[in-house]
Amino acid sequence: MLFVPLLVAFLTSLAIGGVILRTRHLHGQFTVDGTIGAQKIHRGEVPRIGGLAVGVGLLAGGLWMSLAGVNQWWLFAVCAVPVFIAGFWEDLTKRVSVMTRLLATIMAGMIFSNATGYALHHLDIPGVDSILAVPLVALFFTGFAIGGVANALNIIDGCNGLASGAGMILLGAFGLIAWQAGDIALMSVSLTTLCAVGGFFALNFPSGRIFLGDAGAYSIGFLLAALAVALPARNPEISPIIGLLVLIYPVSETVFSILRRMGRGNGAVGRPDRQHLHSIVFRALNGVIENKTHRNSTSAAVLWLLPLISSVMAVVVARDSTAEVLAVTLLNVLLYRGAYGLAVARARVRRRLGGVGSN
Numbered sequence: 629m630l631f632v633p634l635l636v637a638f639l640t641s642l643a644i645g646g647v648i649l650r651t652r653h654l655h656g657q658f659t660v661d662g663t664i665g666a667q668k669i670h671r672g673e674v675p676r677i678g679g680l681a682v683g684v685g686l687l688a689g690g691l692w693m694s695l696a697g698v699n700q701w702w703l704f705a706v707c708a709v710p711v712f713i714a715g716f717w718e719d720l721t722k723r724v725s726v727m728t729r730l731l732a733t734i735m736a737g738m739i740f741s742n743a744t745g746y747a748l749h750h751l752d753i754p755g756v757d758s759i760l761a762v763p764l765v766a767l768f769f770t771g772f773a774i775g776g777v778a779n780a781l782n783i784i785d786g787c788n789g790l791a792s793g794a795g796m797i798l799l800g801a802f803g804l805i806a807w808q809a810g811d812i813a814l815m816s817v818s819l820t821t822l823c824a825v826g827g828f829f830a831l832n833f834p835s836g837r838i839f840l841g842d843a844g845a846y847s848i849g850f851l852l853a854a855l856a857v858a859l860p861a862r863n864p865e866i867s868p869i870i871g872l873l874v875l876i877y878p879v880s881e882t883v884f885s886i887l888r889r890m891g892r893g894n895g896a897v898g899r900p901d902r903q904h905l906h907s908i909v910f911r912a913l914n915g916v917i918e919n920k921t922h923r924n925s926t927s928a929a930v931l932w933l934l935p936l937i938s939s940v941m942a943v944v945v946a947r948d949s950t951a952e953v954l955a956v957t958l959l960n961v962l963l964y965r966g967a968y969g970l971a972v973a974r975a976r977v978r979r980r981l982g983g984v985g986s987n
Contacts, residue, residue: 630816633692634823641685641827645838648675649831658720661839674836677719678828679844683712685824697816704817704854707740711778711850715843729842730779733850737774740854741767746861748773751868752950774853780878781849783885785840786906788921789833790928792840794877794935795848796822796829801874801939802855805946809863814855821851834925849878866946867953873942876957877934880964881905905968906931912974915981934964 652660652675660673690701714732718724741747747766750757760766785791803818825848831838840848856871872879881904888903909927917923938960945956 630694630819633689633694633816633820636692637685637689637820637824638827640688641681641824642830643827644684645678645681645828645831648677648681649838661841674839676839676841677716677843678832678838678840679712679715679719679842679847681828681831681838682824682840682844683847685827686821689820689824693816693820697813697820700813700858701817701820703744704740704851707736707743707854708847708850710736710739712843712847715841715846719841719843724842726779729782729846730775733778733846734771734775736771736850737778737853738767738771740774741770741857744858744861746770746854746858748857748868749861770857774850774857776882777853777856777875777879778846778849780875780882781852782842782845783882783904784878784906784931785845786904787910787928787931788836788925789829790906790931791845791848792825792829792832793928793932795852796825797932797935797939798852798874799825799855801942802852802859804943805859805866805870805874806855806863808943808946809859809866811859811863814858814862817851818855821848833928835921836924867948867950869950869953869957870942870946873938873945873953873957873960876938876960877931877964880961884965884968905964905971908968908971908975912971912978915978934960934967937963 648655648659655677656673656675659675659677661676686705690698690705693701710732714724714729718729747763747770749760749763749766751760760769781791781795784794799818799822803815803822806812806815806818828838828840828844832840852875853871856875860866860868860870885901885904889901906927909930910923913923913926913930917926938957941956941960945953
């Protein structure tokens with residue numbers, strides 16, 4: 629029965645998150661996230677090991693999963709271990725570089741592809757498909773794509789509930805697409821993951837009492853990317869690039885962040901800044917919402933519209949041609965750029981009117 633693993637995943641994640649908060653005085657010297665940093669917009673010191681709650685919730689839900697999904701689930705879970713370890717070690721030590729975490733997710737992506745046989749062998753794009761037909765190329769490309777998406781979800785993890793809320797929306801989209809295809813196994817994986825994230829979300833939004841941390845954000849991103857690869861691999865009627873459409877918000881944020889930083893030169897590509905869309909929306913809302921915590925969570929709620937729109941469109945066009953899915957994907961990229969432009973304009977107006985540009 630699908631309901632049982634979903635409930636177990638949610639309640640276990642919620643319970644472990646509660647334990648983390650209750651025992652903060654015992655581990656806080658290693659686990660809290662301070663307020664110093666270019667991207668910090670929260671108040672006070674907050675435990676950043678919410679990924680542990682999500683991970684334990686996922687494992688507990690997997691133990692109750694039906695035979696239809698359990699084999700797939702454990703393949704996903706085992707392959708995510710390097711991602712979780714690299715992220716959790718960073719959460720504890722603050723000493724794991726971005727490149728190390730990225731390489732861990734790429735390696736995990738290649739392990740997943742090799743273990744399951746699911747890979748991006750074709751995208752229905754002339755020329756590209758002939759290259760991806762080479763197994764080794766497909767393996768490396770799949771690993772790189774999975775690593776990139778895992779990093780992308782970490783990049784949007786900047787407001788209370790933004791990454792976890794967006795993650796739940798995207799997992800819901802993959803669950804619906806799997807259900808449409810009759811793929812109960814992947815539907816079970818998607819919805820169990822959604823519920824495990826939901827347990828954490830209940831403690832994170834709107835007050836930000838606990839954060840995902842790198843272990844949580846990278847692991848959820850990994851599972852989303854793995855689902856994006858597995859769905860069309862198991863169900864050929866689904867567009868091979870449907871995952872790109874579903875995930876286009878975090879992917880767009882990542883690509884445009886890289887381009888923006890490259891334009892600065894001076895090796896700034898890997899350097900954090902305050903120019904992500906969520907950071908700008910947060911500043912744009914200053915003067916409208918004075919309370920910083922409320923403004924933080926409201927920024928996330930506003931930005932959930934982007935993954936919600938791409939998810940609804942993906943469910944509708946999942947079986948359409950590559951050209952049609954690419955056209956809808958481009959439309960969502962333009963929507964992201966439009967939202968970015970509006971947010972920048974609004975933030976500038978607030979600054980001129982005496983709003984705080986530095987908050």
